[in-house]
Amino acid sequence: xxxxxxxxxxxxxxxxxxxxxxxxxxxxxxxxxxxxxxxxxxxxxxxxxxxxxxxxxxxxxxxxxxxxxxxxxxxxxxxxxxxxxxxxxxxxxxxxxxxxxxxxxxxxxxxxxxxxxxxxxxxxxxxxxxxxxxxxxxxxxxxxxxxxxxxxxxxxxxxxxxxxxxxxxxxxxxxxxxxx
Numbered sequence: 001x002x003x004x005x006x007x008x009x010x011x012x013x014x015x016x017x018x019x020x021x022x023x024x025x026x027x028x029x030x031x032x033x034x035x036x037x038x039x040x041x042x043x044x045x046x047x048x049x050x051x052x053x054x055x056x057x058x059x060x061x062x063x064x065x066x067x068x069x070x071x072x073x074x075x076x077x078x079x080x081x082x083x084x085x086x087x088x089x090x091x092x093x094x095x096x097x098x099x100x101x102x103x104x105x106x107x108x109x110x111x112x113x114x115x116x117x118x119x120x121x122x123x124x125x126x127x128x129x130x131x132x133x134x135x136x137x138x139x140x141x142x143x144x145x146x147x148x149x150x151x152x153x154x155x156x157x158x159x160x161x162x163x164x165x166x167x168x169x170x171x172x173x174x175x176x177x178x179x180x
Contacts, residue, residue, distance in 0.1 A: 035122075
């Protein structure tokens, strides 16, 4: 395993041109395909049961109140003031309001990607990481709901393992690729 990681790392370091990038992607095509394709489950009812929580939690991420109930950090960047950030002088326009808007846009993107089922495994890993980080580094506040956090983490875990199922953009994109 160490040799495989070392060889992939050496291959990444040696990339210098566009042709090197293309040859790296072609040589690792199976890895990327496995990352984006979902596990094939034949039953339509199991796919529906697998997709409904993912879609519901995607909509909850889009709302203001419920994203805090499922364990997302409550205004994590609100406490940051511009003097706390070490930024170049040309970025003096960044303030707490800008950071709050960036956080809202971030969770909007996460929610919409969960709803559509696009890059489900990577988004599930990211959301699981954020929730676990928030649980272990901050105290649970009034908005926190342990039941919803548990369900959200279970949904992220099985989406991380199984992918989006038949009701997702990942399945639509990579289904055609695997039948060729």
